[in-house]
Amino acid sequence: MSETDVSLIPPATLSEQMRRGELFAVDCPSRDVLQHVTSRWGVLVLVALLAGTHRFSDLRRKIGGVSEKMLAQTLQWLESDGFVLRKSYPVVPPHVEYSLTPLGLEVARRVEALADWIEGNLPSIMEARKLRS
Amino acid sequence: MSETDVSLIPPATLSEQMRRGELFAVDCPSRDVLQHVTSRWGVLVLVALLAGTHRFSDLRRKIGGVSEKMLAQTLQWLESDGFVLRKSYPVVPPHVEYSLTPLGLEVARRVEALADWIEGNLPSIMEARKLRS
DNA sequence: GTAAGTACGTACCTGAAGGTAAGTATCCAT
DNA sequence: ATGGATACTTACCTTCAGGTACGTACTTAC
Numbered sequence: 001m002s003e004t005d006v007s008l009i010p011p012a013t014l015s016e017q018m019r020r021g022e023l024f025a026v027d028c029p030s031r032d033v034l035q036h037v038t039s040r041w042g043v044l045v046l047v048a049l050l051a052g053t054h055r056f057s058d059l060r061r062k063i064g065g066v067s068e069k070m071l072a073q074t075l076q077w078l079e080s081d082g083f084v085l086r087k088s089y090p091v092v093p094p095h096v097e098y099s100l101t102p103l104g105l106e107v108a109r110r111v112e113a114l115a116d117w118i119e120g121n122l123p124s125i126m127e128a129r130k131l132r133s
Numbered sequence: 134m135s136e137t138d139v140s141l142i143p144p145a146t147l148s149e150q151m152r153r154g155e156l157f158a159v160d161c162p163s164r165d166v167l168q169h170v171t172s173r174w175g176v177l178v179l180v181a182l183l184a185g186t187h188r189f190s191d192l193r194r195k196i197g198g199v200s201e202k203m204l205a206q207t208l209q210w211l212e213s214d215g216f217v218l219r220k221s222y223p224v225v226p227p228h229v230e231y232s233l234t235p236l237g238l239e240v241a242r243r244v245e246a247l248a249d250w251i252e253g254n255l256p257s258i259m260e261a262r263k264l265r266s
Numbered sequence: 267g268t269a270a271g272t273a274c275g276t277a278c279c280t281g282a283a284g285g286t287a288a289g290t291a292t293c294c295a296t
Numbered sequence: 297a298t299g300g301a302t303a304c305t306t307a308c309c310t311t312c313a314g315g316t317a318c319g320t321a322c323t324t325a326c
Contacts, residue, residue, distance in 0.1 A: 267326100268325105268326085269324105269325090269326080270323100270324090270325085270326100271322105271323085271324085271325100272321100272322090272323090273320100274319105274320090275318105275319085275320085276317105276318085276319080277316105277317090277318090277319105278315105278316085278317090278318105279314105279315085279316080279317105280313105280314090280315080280316100281312105281313095281314085281315100282311105282312095282313085282314095283310105283311085283312085283313085284309105284310085284311080284312095285308105285309085285310075285311095286307105286308085286309080286310100287306105287307090287308090287309105288305100288306085288307085288308105289304105289305080289306080289307105290303100290304085290305085290306105291302100292301105292302090293300105293301085293302090294299105294300090294301085295298105295299090295300085295301105296297100296298085296299085296300105
């Protein structure tokens with residue numbers, strides 16, 4: 001019963017820490033990026049942009065429940081991480097287009113894979129939840 | 134310049150909404166599950182458990198920065214979603230083991246794919262961030 | 267002239283995520 | 297007998313994601 005033998009190597013060397021599992025370190029910068037990408041609206045923005053370039057209001061209408069403030073903030077996070085490209089046309093009714101960068105396309109695909117899997121397996125999940133509710 | 138033609142079909146029929154993109158609906162239950170899985174500690178717990186069964190304290194030590202309270206809560210979320218299996222041995226120093234269910238294994242793999250990609254591409258991301266900082 | 271659309275910025279507020287600290291009951295090692 | 301490990305729970309507090317609402321500057325449509 002005490003055979004649970006799991007690798008619990010403490011930080012060890014720096015190179016070891018770099019090889020894999022820096023995620024588990026308190027100050028790993030990946031965690032910030034992950035937070036932007038997996039934030040409530042970040043997921044939806046990335047998946048939405050997989051369908052192509054969108055204007056601000058297009059995204060707002062497509063993504064049910066976003067406030068303008070949160071959409072703007074999320075887009076700024078993703079832009080500063082290099083995942084989203086913002087193109088602004090200085091015309092008099094403002095016109096701004098958002099699209100995925102090559103880097104953004106790759107994250108978005110992985111985020112979509114996760115989101116799609118959850119959506120597709122919702123029945124199984126809801127059933128599992130019922131058993132202990 | 135006004136050729137940005139993006140599919141902006143309003144909710145349409147219910148079956149259409151079911152086929153794909155229920156995620157974009159305000160009240161889609163997938164969003165809750167997604168929140169648990171992509172929560173700050175949810176990601177790390179799932180990836181950690183991919184390495185095998187862990188005890189509570191093992192997880193606490195492995196995942197840098199978690200508080201006991203948050204670890205317990207995250208494990209309960211994931212358990213109620215059917216992703217994590219909790220096995221408790223009624224011995225006198227408490228002994229509890231956490232592992233992934235078959236369902237949990239599948240989400241965890243996709244979460245890991247995302248996390249690994251971000252970790253692997255951190256240099257590119259940080260560089261993109263520098264350009265506009 | 268008045269309402270609506272465009273892409274936001276800003277101020278204010280709430281609610282929930284998350285942190286800190288302590289308590290619990292029982293053992294084992296020193 | 298004192299301290300630490302085990303797996304939590306509870307209470308309290310802080311922080312921030314997120315919501316609501318309003319302002320902007322200009323245009324087109326009614």
